[in-house]
Amino acid sequence: MPSYTNTVFCKNCSKKLNIFQFLTDDETTYINEHRHEVRFNPGETIFKQGGELTHIACMTSGYGKVYIEGINKKNLVLNILRPTEMIGGPGLFNDYRHHYSVSAIDEVTACFIKVDAFIEVSKQNKEFTAELFKWINSKGVRNFEKLINLTQKQMPGRIADALLYLSMVVYESNHFVVNISRQDIADLAAMSKESAIRIIKEFKESKLITCEGNEFEILDVEALQKISQTG
Amino acid sequence: MPSYTNTVFCKNCSKKLNIFQFLTDDETTYINEHRHEVRFNPGETIFKQGGELTHIACMTSGYGKVYIEGINKKNLVLNILRPTEMIGGPGLFNDYRHHYSVSAIDEVTACFIKVDAFIEVSKQNKEFTAELFKWINSKGVRNFEKLINLTQKQMPGRIADALLYLSMVVYESNHFVVNISRQDIADLAAMSKESAIRIIKEFKESKLITCEGNEFEILDVEALQKISQTG
DNA sequence: CGATTTACTTGACATTTATCAACATAAGGT
């Protein structure tokens, strides 16, 4: 491992996902021997949709963007990644390909674990396997929600969802400065950039939020939640 | 087991999913002891969204409809089930709830396997577990496609998808008689019933399909595929 | 520092899509 990477061992890693807590020391060591840490610059591609799934990745620092490359160069942003999140699931045990692309938003470090090692450990450790299932299925359920949100709500509801997601899940504050573009917000809500800007403007005029450039503040969470539910 | 149900044993069952072929005889017997077959009338609910996931079900005869109950009583049809298909995945190892509803389209028989037994077997048999993962992940990937199809295509593309799905996957023929309603087709393509009817009419007028009531025939598969791709 | 690109914003417009209402047809029950 090159000296300029962070040489923390899995065993003592503070960025470890819950799922790895179910491993024995030996298994943790085994994972540790089959992983490497990589640093990405803003905008760089971490996973490429259609590419071979050789590693599962865990975010250790920075922000990432998970998106499906759809029709006519249009992207659909599935979620914004924070440290401790793991990516690469859908191809596992399946076709061993990436089904979405992931890119670095700012400077990102991520741990890459060889899928072979990942699967080997999963075969040994039933609790780990169960947690893996749980992880995959909870992602699947989130996609069900996304399916409903994006097909049955109109634009204000979808933007409300996006803003609540950014506030509550990604930046964990009512007041946040986004490091994603308006296009990304639009891709998160499955609409055109112009429409996203307009709805944000309406929310601003209705005093539901403030927004100066990339600085957002949610003023009325409940009103946004109501808009989200109404559609 | 009541005498009016079909008393085939799993071991010799012709309706068995591939995934069960990886079980040993003992494991198959174990599953056999923890399953029961149920018959449903048209329209009856097989799984109810939000309900507890106590059993995994396998279709043994008839047609079923898998749908998410969304906003304002609007449904999104995920797929149409045929024998040998298995349902109940998303709640497994997760929250043990149903994340979609399933109803019988015509007369349906289905095998209900206790989740406890299902999980027990999965813990014993690694190959079975791997196949289970594969199954869940391939469903997940299909939902990614659905997410793109429904958010990035406009109505003709979505109806083309629905018709191609019915033709190639569900009824496996260019000429088929549907046992689902126009509303169901609309719910499959995430649009209003009226819009679905209009697009079908346009396809009919363009000689891409014929359609008399519930009788459909795909005349120009390639043209439909092109419309599907164009969006 | 100016020049050039990139991201953001707004307005006008065209298109897509849903809704509503009316009616036609088919299916089920007594």
Add this chain to the structure above:
DNA sequence: ACCTTATGTTGATAAATGTCAAGTAAATCG
């Protein structure tokens, strides 16, 4: 058979949304 109800169909209309064009602000680069 007739009535009732559910389903399908069509047209007119309104609402939602995307596209295009123009301009502004901001970031990057030599």
